[in-house]
Amino acid sequence: MHETNRRYVLAKRPEGVPDKETFELEETEIPDLETGQVLVQTVYLSVDPYMRDRMRAGESYAEPWDVGDPMQAAVVGRVVDSENGQWNEGDYVTGELDWAEYTVTGGSALHPVDPDLAPLSTYLGVLGMPGRTAYFGLLEEGKPTPGDTVVVSGAAGAVGSTVVQIASIAGCRVVGFAGSDTKIEYLEEIGADAAINYKQTDDYRAALxxxxxxxxxxxxxxxxxxxxxxxxxxxxxxxxxxxCGQIAHYNEEGVVTGPRKLPQILPTRATISGFIVSDYAPRFEQATQRLGNWVAAGDITYRETITEGLENAPDAFLGLFEGENIGKQLVQVTDE
Known part of the structure; x- marks a missing residue:
């Protein structure tokens, strides 16, 4: 058992694009567990664009971090000590835990995962929040029907690549936007009918x-x-x-204006719906089961970009805004 723990805290609120000074890696002692608590060793932690909003002081759908607070992420880890009858040493779990080697938490914050059913990493990707976001966002909010044309931005990411494949399963024509030739090739591999490299396209309307x-x-x-x-x-x-997301705007300090969209909404009678995947929490098991069946059948494949070492978590996060990852971006903190 380690007696010390390394964890990241929010060092300062960034102005514009975050940098290394936004994060501080501190060393703390691991406290003795109280009744009901569990000590979880992180195996993988997720970094996601929405975390940028948690660095702001203002309100968002995700509670902001205060300066000095431990940063948090979806984590898959193993229980290494427990004072909670629900969890035993050696159990694998997932939950919203710290950017850290270890987290002390209450047992109710954890959910079991089965490493024999699927790789641990998938519980943060295709079988986790990104997969469920794609599932409910497309099927419940987008309501595709066979023959529809579905366009996906950020199509080579963890959410977008799953949307592309579900739309293809649904019998749709699928068009994906991504930012490199490698990502365009990936989209073609997973069933996109057309893919647009937005970094090499001057006229998006003509490309569409x-x-x-x-x-x-x-x-x-x-x-x-x-x-x-x-x-x-x-x-x-x-x-x-x-x-689902607006990563193009997350680092803006002011209100960005551009072409007005409502004139296109009026004649088309289009419906715009913002959604948060947690709204569908009562149906998470349904989504995970169906996604798991598609993965097992080979109808959905997935990629992961894995950064090694807790100390490199800020780099993994900052790389999201440069489009460095294909599929789900993870940080591996310790061996499985």
Whole structure:
């Protein structure tokens, strides 16, 4: 048993794009457990774009961190000590825990995972929050029907790549936006009918004319910005827009303006829905089961970008805003 623990705290609130000075790696003692508590050793932790909003002082759908607070993430780990009858040493669990080697937590914050059923890492990716976000965001908010054209921004990420594959399973024409030739190749491998490298495209509207000649029925928006401005001009009547993320704007300090979108909404009678995956919490098991069946059958594949070492977690997080990852970005803190 380690007597000390390394964990990241929020060192300061960033202005614009975060940098290394945003994070502080501190060493603390591991306290003795109280009744009901569990000590979890982190195996993998997730870094996700929404964490940028938690660095702000203002309100968001995710509670902001105070300066000096331990940063938190979805974690898969093993129980190494327990004063809680629900959990035993050696159990593998997932939960919202610290960016740390170890976290002391109450047992109610944890959920079991089965390493014999699927790799541990998938419980933070295709079988975890990103997979469920794709599942409910597309099927419940986007409501695709066979023959629809579905456009996905951020299509090579953990959420977007799963959306691409579910849309393909649903019998749709799928168009994905991504930021490198390698990612474009990946989208073609997983079933996208067309893929647009936004970093090599000057005119997104013209690219969509080629990729989606019959217009857009469903837009799964992970990004916002100029890509969304272009997609909105191509919406068909009764189109559905599921707003999952806006990574293009997360580091902006002011309110960004661009082409006004409402003129496109009026004649198309399009529906825009923002959603938070936690709204579907009562149905998480349904999504995980169905996603697991698709993965087992080979209908959905996944990729992961894994950064080794807790000390490199800030680099993994900052890389999200440069589009460095393909699929789910994880940090491996200790061996499985």
């Amino acid at each position: 004319d080629d990729a989606a000649p019959e217009g857009v029925d469903v837009y799964f928006d992970n990004v916002g910005g100029p890509i969304s401005d272009a997609v909105f001009t191509k919406l068909n009547t009764d189109a559905r827009i599921a707003v």
